[in-house]
Amino acid sequence: MGVTNSNKVINTDRMLCDGALRVTLALTAAPDIVSNPTDIVLVLDRSGSMTGSPLANLKLGANTFIDLIDEATDSTKDGQIGSGSRMGVVSFSSTAVANTQLITSVDALKAAVDGLSAGGSTNHADAFAKATQLFDPASPNAKVMVLFTDGNTTIGAPPAPVAAAARAQGIIIYCIGLIGSDGLDISALNDWATDPDASHVAVTPDAADLEELFAELAANISKPGATDIVIDEVVNPDFVITSISSPTKGSATMLDAHSLRWNIAQLGVTASESATLDFFIRHVGQQPGTKLVNESITYSDQEGNVVSFPKPTVSVECDIVVHPEPCPEPVDLTVEGCQDSVLVDLGDVYLGSQGRIIQMDVTIQNVCPGKRVALAAILTEVDQDGMEHQRGMKAFTIPAHSAPVCRDVLVKCIKFVVPEDLNVSGTAMCSPRKFKARFLANNIDTDYRCCESTITL
Template sequence: MRTTGKWFNVFLCFLFVLSTLSFSQQTEAAADYVNVNKSVNPTQITTEGEAEVTLQIQGTPPVNVIMPSDVILIIDRSGSMRGQKMSDAIKSAKEFVDLVDLTKHQVGIVDFSSDTKALPLTTDAVQLKSYINGLAANGSTATGDSIDKAMEMLANHRPEAQPVIVLMTDGDATVPTVNPYQYAKDKALLAKEAGIVFYTIALLDTNADPTTSGPNILLKEMATTSSHHHFVLGSVGLSDIYKAIVREIGMASAYNIVVSDLVAPEFEIVPDSYKDNIPQPTVVGNQLQWNFLELKNSLLTFKYKIRPKDKNKAGTYYTSDLTSKLEYNDYAGAKRMKFLPAVQLSVKFPAPVITSVEANEGAPEGGNTITLNGTNFRQGATVTFGGTRATSEQFVSSTEVKVVVPQGAQGSVEIKLTNPDNQIALSNYKYKATPVVTSIDPATGPFKGENLVAINGKYFMPGAKVTLGDKSAAIVLVHPSVIKVTAPQAAAAGPVNVTVENPDGSKVVVANGYTYEEEIIEKLEITAVSPNKGLVSGGDYVVIDGKKFVPSTKVYFGTTAVSVGTFFSETKIRVTAPAATTAGLVDITVENTDGRRAVLVGGYTYEPLPAAPAPQITRITPNTGESTGGTTVIVDGANFTTQSKVFFGSVEGVSVTYFSPTRLRAYAPAGTVGAVDIKVVNKDLQEAVVTGGYTYVAPAMAPAPTVTSLTPNSAPLNGGTIVLVYGTNFVSGAKVYYGSTQAQVNNVISTRITSVLPQTAAPGQVNVRVVNPDGQEFILTNGFTYTELLPTITATTPNKGPLEGGTFVIIDGTNFDRNIRVNFNGVNVPVTYFSDTRIRVTSPSSVVAGPVTFTLTNPTGSQVSGTFTYENPVLPSPVITRLNSTSGPLSGGSFLIIDGSNYTTSSKVYMNGVLVPNTFFSVNRLRITVPASATPGTVDIYVENADGQRSNVVTYTYL
């Protein structure tokens, strides 16, 4: 029986669906077209906090189902739309018409400014675009009136069609003058309540901020949902928005959506936290309800905030009642419902905070009561001091707890207050006691310190410091009942205070607790000197034993000071004995930098040096030389010293050089012809003599100089030329004469003299004479020729000019005579003489262009030439004024007359960059035959003359 009833019901449903929809539509209507997601952030709050709930509603339209729509395009044509905005609006609206499927949808137009006009709903695309083309911007912005007009036009929409308004405007609503914004919003609300889907497009200024723009905010609030609102900056992207709306129009959707979200009783809605939603919900008590006409494939996001109602209740709760739901009609009109997802929110009490501790330090014995001030303390909270539970806790209020401090060790510890929910608050407490000294052992010690001292007592802390007097003692050990230190050196003998200071600042001072004994001072002393004697020449190592030596100790041998060479210890040093002038006993004195001295009388004996052997001479090389002196003489022998002297007779030799104890060298001084004794004398005046050991002979006569050639052997008469004189037997100090004039000599070697040619008055040949210092000379007859000064050209300014002549030409150079002549291209021209380096002439005329020669001639006949270029006159550039035709067929072949000016027989015509043969008729006309072209389009034509000058460019079009 139940099976029969079941199949009967199914059969009835099938008949009902079949009567209203096609088979494909039945399949789509069975699907779910809305997905809902809910989340909360954060997922845990305190009883004093807030959380934001987010609902995300995603449309999932059926595929291949088209819902007919009747669409009214509302287009703003107010004055602010002038220019590019209006052009883009017209273009985009026409594209909208082209994209809409007018076999299923109808489109009408409402255009507005101060007034409102309309084109009724139609499927005629041509009529729609023609109407849109006629829009012109002017007037105010009556946004509300345009919506009124659109509702009027949609009042009788097709029953099967969804009524749609698409509003595009760029400015604030300005009509009526009283509250035009609200007027426009009210009209939009009426439209939405009438079941009209409302799209809005805001054309904002390029630099506008969408989040603060008045028009953008207004239009967003007017749209069916936030996804039905769009904006562009300027008008860029307007076409894309229209295209996106076209894709949505006709898309089957969820309709008449109602979202009811009932907030759980543990929470309350934070007022106005939902104000940014489009559309805004209706809020009654703990329930929020959103109503909107359609969803399409959009993702809508709604947000609101909640907070706990009871500040003394914690736990984890659902944010909404489980009956919260979403209802809608599918495109077939069937009612659908689904429950909203459930999410949980954890609520905890706020963590405790200790803001202050009254009486935050006390004795280690504890037992004192302190007060903890703060927030969020709860009944049953416990308190520990460094992990030790307080002796007792008294909960006074959520901001005050009193506790009895337990016993603890000196130092800072952590106070931890723990609420029953295990949340904690932290602070600090200090166990503090003044240290106590009961004895100091030993109570006396040496002046230099370094002895161990034990300070007995209690309440000593790690890190404690000890001072004896005003000096810190090095810590060896710290124990709560004893501190051991190393005593520092005393500043003075006698009692000093002993101070013990803990790291927490507590301290104790024991007056005169420690006594320093008198200082035992050792004297500086010499006990031994080894060796205690040496030669007067010094240089021996001497070791001195004694007491209280320092590295900076100075040592005196008699009155001669020496530094310590090696410091072994304060009882042993080593020095190097200085040299002495005489033999005998000297005192040894040591002196420290503190002024202390010690003397060992007669502590060191200087002994005389042993007698040196007398010098000996065994050979003299050479043993003869010229009486003029200067001969290098080598003396060999024995027992020579660095102070040895050599005498030639009674005259000391020049520049004696010591090579070794067996060899000396000296330069013989000048002497008289004959034999002289050679004597070597050492510093100790011992000497060796070779009688007649060296013989002076008369000097030989030097050869006379000869001159073989000069380089160069001629030069200008103004002198200054370097002339090399070649020959033989030249001697340093030789002189050179050109004619009777002595030349400057820069260098002399035996075969060459470097001289500087002196100037002379007239050109011609002169004798060259070389004279050695001994008066011998050589004359080279007519050995050098003085030449006259030749003119030169260094610059010609300008170096070119016109054929007609008349150009002033400045010629710069050298050696110009006052009576210089200039021949310019075969014509003698007048000369203006400025100086021997500058003249000026005027160029004569020429019949031929190009370079020519001009010649400068001094009265002596010397010449120099330069060049000057005659230039043709500059011709005017060609000009094209007209073509007899500006277009023609691709095949070409027609005559093209090019009229203009300044053409020549050598003019060339270029068409599209290619040279085209031409016929020259006159300076004002050329003719070409138009060549064929492979492609249509415009090409350039210009004329170029032989001098490279080009005309203006004109164009010719291939059709």
């Protein structure tokens, strides 16, 4: 079968500017179908949400899959599934029906697919049950179920136990998901499919991708597994690779901060087999936005399998930082050669006030683009009787930002110099002191425009 599935997933779709995430690469390969006959059941969703282009694209993908299996089993598109393999079609909406048994006629299989019409609810449990009934437990053929769906379960029994029972009978389950108008529970697909999830589940939001997903699953069926596998991964320059876990097969090496190589000697040569690799990356860029995780990923093996990996993206959120008060200018200082002591005149330092310095940061939440904000900081000191004493107030104008959406703004380094007041601060210098800080923030700018009035006499 060659490489039957490849996937790349990340463990989150949102992260902070200095955040990290886990990336999982997955690969599944299986022996040549010619020497390892396989019974395959296509389980196809024909619920009401499939009306129109989703159903048309599904038919195109399923028929492409049938053609590729036809050619893989006997090296020619002769209209017959050969070498002892068979294929069947089950479709489902509110209930499931076996449109064919396990047969070898390509015309009959395509006629079953082309005859599907959309309507009704979604009963995944009945779909798994009907598909499982098509397999002969006494047959030595490998057993594969390919389930396609575009939505969540809306009727019938819970499908997870039915899928688990099918897997317990040795049936390999692949799930292809289309994110339809009612959404799609990807975690449910992961639960139904054979492990590892990343190698047996493929999801797309675009019905036009269905032919490619079905073709990718079938295109490598004529290949005898895969040997001398090399996968080179290069992450986006805004990320660095921080660590690599030991893969379940083969070995992985970090080439530099942005790239790694995964080598597998052989996979799926004698039986269907999966391999996964986890590695961790950290965002080091300074700009927010939706970013591709990988810059490129390439695959090669001795058999010439054609393999592509998804291109996941992550939304990166970076704080907007404002410094309303500049830091003091530094004075350059140089120590020459092997001097073990140095005396330098660094000029004058002007005394601003006696007392301690309190420096505060505050985040203004939900500041919309193009809006300046007036920020006031009020500091009081609390004496031993709980009375508050004014220690100062500062007001700032926070400049408008140009981010595309409302977001939080971090204001840093608001400084107060507070004198020692023995009547308030304590009976001795450097006693512990209690303070309270309050912040007020209001928009300066508004979208309000006064309506122009016209007076007619």
